[in-house]
Amino acid sequence: MQDTKLNQLRKYYFTHHYIPSFRELSDLFHLKSPGAVGYWIHQWRSQGYIEVNKEKLIPTDKFFEFPLLGSIQAGIPIEEQESYETIKLEPFNIQNPESTFALKVRGDSMKDAGIIEGDLVILDKSLRPQNQSIIAAFVDDEWTLKYYFDKKGKIFLKAANAAYKDIFPKRKLEIGGVVIKVLREYI
Numbered sequence: 001m002q003d004t005k006l007n008q009l010r011k012y013y014f015t016h017h018y019i020p021s022f023r024e025l026s027d028l029f030h031l032k033s034p035g036a037v038g039y040w041i042h043q044w045r046s047q048g049y050i051e052v053n054k055e056k057l058i059p060t061d062k063f064f065e066f067p068l069l070g071s072i073q074a075g076i077p078i079e080e081q082e083s084y085e086t087i088k089l090e091p092f093n094i095q096n097p098e099s100t101f102a103l104k105v106r107g108d109s110m111k112d113a114g115i116i117e118g119d120l121v122i123l124d125k126s127l128r129p130q131n132q133s134i135i136a137a138f139v140d141d142e143w144t145l146k147y148y149f150d151k152k153g154k155i156f157l158k159a160a161n162a163a164y165k166d167i168f169p170k171r172k173l174e175i176g177g178v179v180i181k182v183l184r185e186y187i
Contacts, residue, residue: 005029005040006049007098010063014091019050019057064088066122067101072136074107074115074145074159089122093181099126101177103136103145110134110145113160119184121145123177136176139169143176 012020012028020028025037041057044050048062065086087102094100105119113134115121121136129135129148136145137157146157146167157167 006044009044010097013059013063014094014097017091019059061088064091066097068120069101069103071104071106072121072143072145074105074110074117087120094122094124096124096126099124099177100180101125102183105145109159109161109164111161113147115145115160115179115182116184119182121179122181122183124180125175125177127178127180129175129178134179136179138172138174138176139167140171140173145179148175 008028009019009025022034022037025040026032026034029037029040031037041050045052048060050057050063051060052058066089068085068087089100089102091097100122102120102122105115105121106117108117110116115134121134123136127133131149133148134145135148135157136143137148139157144157144167146159149156149158155169155173157169157173159166
C-alpha cells in the first residue's frame with residue numbers, strides 16, 4: 001500500500017513538477033482525514049523521500065532514484081543477471097516512474113542508433129513496443145537490446161549494426177521495457 005501511494009506521489013510530481021498540498025494529497029489518495037495525509041508525509045520523511053522547508057514539501061535526492069538493474073548486451077544476447085543499485089534521474093519526460101528503470105549498455109550492436117557501450121538506457125516496462133521501438137528483450141532465455149519489428153505477426157529483433165544478424169525467437173520472446181532515453185557521460 002505504501003509503495004502504491006509513493007508511486008502515485010511520484011507520478012504526480014513527474015507530471016506537475018511539484019509535491020501537492022495537503023488538500024491535493026487528500027484528493028489524490030481519496031482520503032477524508034488530514035491525519036491520514038499527515039501519516040503518509042511522516043512515513044516519507046522518515047524514509048528520506050521528502051523533507052519540509054518553510055511548510056512546503058520538497059523531494060529529496062532519494063525521491064528521484066530509479067533502479068539500475070544491471071547491464072544489457074547490445075550484441076549477442078547474454079544470460080540474465082541482477083543488480084540492486086539505483087540511479088538519480090531528473091523528472092523530465094518520465095511518464096510512468098513506477099515502471100521506469102535503467103540498464104547499462106555493453107556491446108556495439110546498437111551503435112548506428114547512437115547507443116554505445118557504457119551508455120545508460122532508461123526503459124519503461126509499461127509501454128507496448130511499436131515497430132522500430134528499441135527494447136530490452138528476453139529472447140530464448142537471454143537478454144538483449146534491439147529494435148523491435150512485427151511484420152504481419154512475425155516478430156523479430158534487429159540490430160543497429162550491419163555486423164549482427166536479425167534475431168527470430170525460437171522459443172519465446174518477452175519484452176522487458178521500451179527505451180525512452182539514453183544517457184551518456186563524457187568524463
